[in-house]
Amino acid sequence: MVTAAIGGERPVRDIVPGDHLCLTFADDAEQRPVVTEYLSAGLSRGERVLCFVDRTTPGIVLDWLASTGVDTGAALLGGRLRLVPAADSYLASGRFDAAAMVGTVRREVDASLAEGFSGLRICGEMSWAVRESVGTAELARYEREVDAVFAGRPVSAVCQYDARLFGPDQLEVLDGCHRGSVEPPPLRGHDSLRLVPAGRAGRRRLRVIGTVDDRTHDHFVAALDAVLHRPGDVVLDLSALDFIDVAGLRALANAAARLGGHRRMRLAHPAPVLCEVVRLLGWDRTPGLVLLPEGDVA
Amino acid sequence: MTGAADARGLIHQGLLYGADEQFLAATVPFCRDGLERGDAVLAVTTATNADLLRDGLGADAGHVRFVDADTWYDTPGRTLAAYHRYVDERADGDGRVRVIGEPVWHGRDDLAVAEWTRYESVINLAFADSPAWIVCPYDTRVVPERIVDDARRTHPDLVVGSLAETSPAYLAPALLTTGARRAPAVAGEGGAVLRFGSDLAAVRRFVADTADSLGLSPTRTEHAVVAVNEVATNVLDHGGGSGWIALRRTGGRIVCDVADDGPAPLADWFAGYLPPAPGQRLGVGLWVVRQLCDLVEIQPRDTGTTVSLHFDV
CATH class of the missing domain: 3.40.50.300 (P-loop containing nucleotide triphosphate hydrolases)
Structure with missing residues (x-):
């Protein structure tokens, strides 16, 4: 049996038995593809899929699965797919009890394997913890203890943390209680321009790879639009940006100006010529735009 | 007074x-x-x-x-x-x-x-x-x-x-x-010409390679690449959609002519000298080009426009 490696980021397709991974998502675009691929792959392998749902309701999860061709009705009837609300799992006793929940997960694993399933995939959304004011230490204790339940068994788990609800410091701690992170899906790209999320948990950066010119301009603008609503600062790592034209710089300045409040667009590792052109245009004075030639994103 | x-x-x-x-x-x-x-x-x-x-x-x-x-x-x-x-x-x-x-x-x-x-x-x-x-x-x-x-x-x-x-x-x-007195085109040594269409990556490679071989410094070559890309983008977006670029060295200057195929003149001779208003799209590129180059001449022709970018070596 392939054993789960410790640490690092990996795409959903590389999740192996024993894995207990953290998914930090900032919007549907980051959550949906991961959850859908993880669950539907389990179903197609004949494994049982257990989903602890919360803000993302059972109806939404079923729609996601159905859109990939899964016969959700049959899976539910056959007991291969189970959707359990937080109130009946994490909060079954009326409040969160880490030890009790570890016991619940252990019983689910034992029962599924006893029933003859070749494996079990567990996907839990943790948003309720913010609503119930459960402390980071309590959640971290749960995540560390539940990890042992999966080790060495044909079972894996993905815990979903919403970066719009949890702060970056919290996410850093919680992400560290897992065997690794699920790699977020890249944004819609182009042959010569890719925008790839990098960095862990709540300290996500977007690596801009390739060229922004006449040909890729619309893709670039669409990608910026897609990340603007995400919580916190928008951090773009430009170290692999080969070229950007004036229209692309205008798109960056416009996006920064739209952030509002105390949010910033931080450009890490901008090329010297990029900084020079931004200054010639006076766009270095755009509210919300921060150039970080040294790449310091702190 | x-x-x-x-x-x-x-x-x-x-x-x-x-x-x-x-x-x-x-x-x-x-x-x-x-x-x-x-x-x-x-x-x-x-x-x-x-x-x-x-x-x-x-x-x-x-x-x-x-x-x-x-x-x-x-x-x-x-x-x-x-x-x-x-x-x-x-x-x-x-x-x-x-x-x-x-x-x-x-x-x-x-x-x-x-x-x-x-x-x-x-x-x-x-x-x-x-x-x-x-x-x-x-x-x-x-x-x-x-x-x-x-x-x-x-x-x-x-x-x-x-x-x-x-x-x-x-x-x-x-x-x-x-x-205005236009300098006559002077035949230079080691020049090169590229016809271009929608592939600006090819334009940037051509400028980078040619300017370097003509002796322009790496930093000034980067400026030349940015400047020519802006002028060529104008040709694609507002001009004839295609054109040609000629790079040559004349004395102490690298001169890059970017000409479009028309049909009409693309810009006034003073384009890029007027600072762009906030939110303005057209003319912003040339404003940058004017500042990146040592001299810029814009020559409207009956069909199309020739923009000459000069870089002191």
Whole structure:
């Protein structure tokens, strides 16, 4: 049996038995593809899929699965797919009890394997913890203890943390209680321009790879639009940006100006010529735009 | 000149002087009058004239900002942008922003003289609505006569002593086009030509490789790549959609011609000299191009436009 490696980021397709991974998502675009691929792959392998749902309701999860061709009705009837609300799992006793929940997960694993399933995939959304004011230490204790339940068994788990609800410091701690992170899906790209999320948990950066010119301009603008609503600062790592034209710089300045409040667009590792052109245009004075030639994103 | 101070909009005057006394007779009252009114006063001139003016102003000299002309008159695009920044930062009150701006003519070849002459003309457009009052001294003892003649055509008013009079030879910038001296295309060594369509990556590779082989420094080559990409983007978005690029070395310059296939002229000869308004899309690229290059010539043709970018080696 392939054993789960410790640490690092990996795409959903590389999740192996024993894995207990953290998914930090900032919007549907980051959550949906991961959850859908993880669950539907389990179903197609004949494994049982257990989903602890919360803000993302059972109806939404079923729609996601159905859109990939899964016969959700049959899976539910056959007991291969189970959707359990937080109130009946994490909060079954009326409040969160880490030890009790570890016991619940252990019983689910034992029962599924006893029933003859070749494996079990567990996907839990943790948003309720913010609503119930459960402390980071309590959640971290749960995540560390539940990890042992999966080790060495044909079972894996993905815990979903919403970066719009949890702060970056919290996410850093919680992400560290897992065997690794699920790699977020890249944004819609182009042959010569890719925008790839990098960095862990709540300290996500977007690596801009390739060229922004006449040909890729619309893709670039669409990608910026897609990340603007995400919580916190928008951090773009430009170290692999080969070229950007004036229209692309205008798109960056416009996006920064739209952030509002105390949010910033931080450009890490901008090329010297990029900084020079931004200054010639006076766009270095755009509210919300921060150039970080040294790449310091702190 | 007192009356002019109360008018709104740009005042752009040539000061043709043949003696130090004539220079001082105009500039000292110009500065004093401005300081009394609370105007910002900037003097960009030669070291010699700066000393003369300081002596003439006495204690008032401390309130005038002096800048050396050789530093200030760098390239037309950068100088114009610097003036814009200077005026914008000071133009919010009721007063005027007063500038003595003595352009540098020594050491300029015909091509540079022609473009600096266009620069003097475009000042009339670029600052048309600004409260700038710019007096441009021309030392007739050392500046060639043809340049002095051009000053009469590029300045709406001429200062004589402490009085201003209309310059009868003045031509509006749009009319100067025909009179401008274009440098003839000089065949250079080691040049290369590229026809281009929608593939700007190929354009950037061509410019980077050719400029490097012609001896342009890595930093200036990066500037050339950005500049040519902007001009070529204009060709794709607003011009004929295709064109050609010729890169060659002529003496101490790398010259890059970007020509589009028409059908109509793409830009006025002064495009890119006027600062883009907030939110403006067209013309922003050329504003940058003017500042990245050492000289830019825009030559509208009957079909299409040729934009020549010059980089000093």
